[in-house]
Amino acid sequence: MSGSVAGAKAASETREVERVYGTLARVYDAVFDWALRPGRVAAVHALDLGRGRRVLEVGVGTGLSLETYPRGTEITGIDISEPMLRQARARASEAHGRAISIRRMDAQAMSFADASFDHVIAPYVISVVPDPERVMREIVRVCRPGGSVVVVNHFVHERRFLRHVERWATPLTRGIGFRLDTRAQIVTRATGLEVREIQSVNLFGWWKLVVLRRRAAEDTEALRRRRSARADGVAEPPYVAGASTGRRPR
Numbered sequence: 001m002s003g004s005v006a007g008a009k010a011a012s013e014t015r016e017v018e019r020v021y022g023t024l025a026r027v028y029d030a031v032f033d034w035a036l037r038p039g040r041v042a043a044v045h046a047l048d049l050g051r052g053r054r055v056l057e058v059g060v061g062t063g064l065s066l067e068t069y070p071r072g073t074e075i076t077g078i079d080i081s082e083p084m085l086r087q088a089r090a091r092a093s094e095a096h097g098r099a100i101s102i103r104r105m106d107a108q109a110m111s112f113a114d115a116s117f118d119h120v121i122a123p124y125v126i127s128v129v130p131d132p133e134r135v136m137r138e139i140v141r142v143c144r145p146g147g148s149v150v151v152v153n154h155f156v157h158e159r160r161f162l163r164h165v166e167r168w169a170t171p172l173t174r175g176i177g178f179r180l181d182t183r184a185q186i187v188t189r190a191t192g193l194e195v196r197e198i199q200s201v202n203l204f205g206w207w208k209l210v211v212l213r214r215r216a217a218e219d220t221e222a223l224r225r226r227r228s229a230r231a232d233g234v235a236e237p238p239y240v241a242g243a244s245t246g247r248r249p250r
């Protein structure tokens with residue numbers, strides 16, 4: 001596929017996601033507030049806020065996490081859907097003691113300068129965007145070296161049968177705003193990040209909380225060199241969908 005055709009396809013998929021969430025906004029909280037709350041709370045608690053207070057929340061939605069941040073946090077929330085953001089702005093005005101800025105922006109092409117934030121959190125958005133790899137690259141770019149990056153998401157299951165079911169069901173779930181077949185490695189192997197911890201969260205542990213650290217540029221370059229020296233036989237990282245809590249990388 002040529003670059004311009006791929007670009008046009010991605011733009012049209014992004015508009016479709018925006019349209020879906022424009023409709024979902026009316027019922028979003030009723031369906032997804034309590035069900036996904038444990039993951040949101042765990043994600044905010046996993047941020048290393050002692051080492052910087054500027055947080056970017058990617059896909060802030062209706063702002064359900066905003067109250068979870070400790071007072072004194074400076075939060076910038078971005079989202080593609082204006083109807084979702086309207087509710088986030090209303091919540092922001094009630095979340096006293098935090099400096100909150102809510103902006104409409106595509107997470108695949110953010111307008112922030114490099115290293116603008118101490119931490120980036122992305123709750124339930126990686127399996128929603130058409131190009132999750134691009135979002136991860138943007139997250140790495142806007143997070144300062146040493147900052148924490150926390151992703152909560154459902155990833156495609158490791159077990160072969162469930163993986164097939166989730167792949168089969170994904171064309172249906174896309175119509176209601178998310179995919180079931182997102183690979184965990186898009187997050188765990190994103191260039192410039194190192195995995196600190198993986199936990200299972202929410203009902204049946206079907207979602208994963210992935211805590212990462214933004215590497216310094218020199219570390220990323222050293223890793224890239226080690227990987228290319230090992231050539232093609234590099235194994236996938238020790239991530240297992242469905243793994244129990246508290247997993248740490250070797």
Ligand SMILES: C[S@@+](CC[C@H](N)C(=O)[O-])C[C@H]1O[C@@H](n2cnc3c(N)ncnc32)[C@H](O)[C@@H]1O
Nearest residue numbers: 021059060061079080081084106107123124125
């Ligand atoms: C499943 S909702 C999660 C909302 C919120 N994080 C939560 O915890 O409830 C996914 C959100 O991602 C937003 N989104 C989808 N594509 C996006 C994009 N390209 N850039 C920014 N936000 C996007 C949607 O509008 C929606 O609000």
